[in-house]
Amino acid sequence: xxxxxxxxxxxxxxxxxxxxxxxxxxxxxxxxxxxxxxxxxxxxxxxxxxxxxxxxxxxxxxxxxxxxxxxxxxxxxxxxxxxxxxxxxxxxxxxxxxxxxxxxxxxxxxxxxxxxxxxxxxxxxxxxxxxxxxxxxxxxx
Amino acid sequence: xxxxxxxxxxxxxxxxxxxxxxxxxxxxxxxxxxxxxxxxxxxxxxxxxxxxxxxxxxxxxxxxxxxxxxxxxxxxxxxxxxxxxxxxxxxxxxxxxxxxxxxxxxxxxxxxxxxxxxxxx
Numbered sequence: 001x002x003x004x005x006x007x008x009x010x011x012x013x014x015x016x017x018x019x020x021x022x023x024x025x026x027x028x029x030x031x032x033x034x035x036x037x038x039x040x041x042x043x044x045x046x047x048x049x050x051x052x053x054x055x056x057x058x059x060x061x062x063x064x065x066x067x068x069x070x071x072x073x074x075x076x077x078x079x080x081x082x083x084x085x086x087x088x089x090x091x092x093x094x095x096x097x098x099x100x101x102x103x104x105x106x107x108x109x110x111x112x113x114x115x116x117x118x119x120x121x122x123x124x125x126x127x128x129x130x131x132x133x134x135x136x137x138x139x140x141x
Numbered sequence: 142x143x144x145x146x147x148x149x150x151x152x153x154x155x156x157x158x159x160x161x162x163x164x165x166x167x168x169x170x171x172x173x174x175x176x177x178x179x180x181x182x183x184x185x186x187x188x189x190x191x192x193x194x195x196x197x198x199x200x201x202x203x204x205x206x207x208x209x210x211x212x213x214x215x216x217x218x219x220x221x222x223x224x225x226x227x228x229x230x231x232x233x234x235x236x237x238x239x240x241x242x243x244x245x246x247x248x249x250x251x252x253x254x255x256x257x258x259x260x261x262x
Binding site: 018020021024025028038042043045046048049050104105106107108109110111112114115118119 | 177182194
């Protein structure tokens with residue numbers, strides 16, 4: 001078993017466009033205080049930010065969990081539904097169901113989940129009507 | 142190219158980031174879609190981001206990618222919260238009345254190439 005060094009939990013509200021990215025900004029600041037390669041921090045930050053935006057624009061709200069291990073950073077993004085109808089489709093680049101409000105924010109390119117997967121060393125997604133759960137693991141070199 | 146040269150070429154107004162005017166920029170990326178910017182993991186702090194998106198997500202995106210220079214195009218006046226967030230994150234923010242195509246064209250003609258997936262590295 002990996003030893004957990006630190007764990008932070010951030011609540012993310014649905015449709016809270018004004019604060020979109022606040023959790024990921026805090027996550028990035030936390031990671032900058034420990035000695036991790038900046039390119040790893042950037043990968044975590046981008047994946048976290050996309051996941052946070054997804055919770056805000058697509059879900060009924062949820063939480064982001066940052067776990068720091070000796071050799072790995074893990075982000076969990078768990079929301080309270082309504083779930084993704086077709087996960088395979090959502091994972092394909094360019095597919096989007098984003099609202100106009102989300103598009104006005106600069107999102108809705110259909111790159112969120114593909115981006116998250118791209119930046120992850122290990123990526124898991126499960127989704128049903130009760131919620132979508134992402135696990136994003138990024139190894140520290 | 143230095144940041145102050147970008148400002149001069151685009152006749153841009155600098156809102157925040159005086160301290161970054163002598164910073165060297167080696168490439169650019171232009172988009173209004175932040176997820177497309179975020180997909181660009183080859184970007185780094187030596188890139189200038191050219192965008193017409195006038196909201197805090199523009200700054201958040203730059204923050205996540207460690208970008209430090211943004212040109213807001215099409216004559217948009219940045220919202221105060223956008224300027225403030227840029228200041229908090231040490232990001233230079235300037236605006237030009239030029240549109241995105243012409244802004245990029247001017248920079249490209251002066252040797253600022255696009256960061257892209259096609260880079261050999």
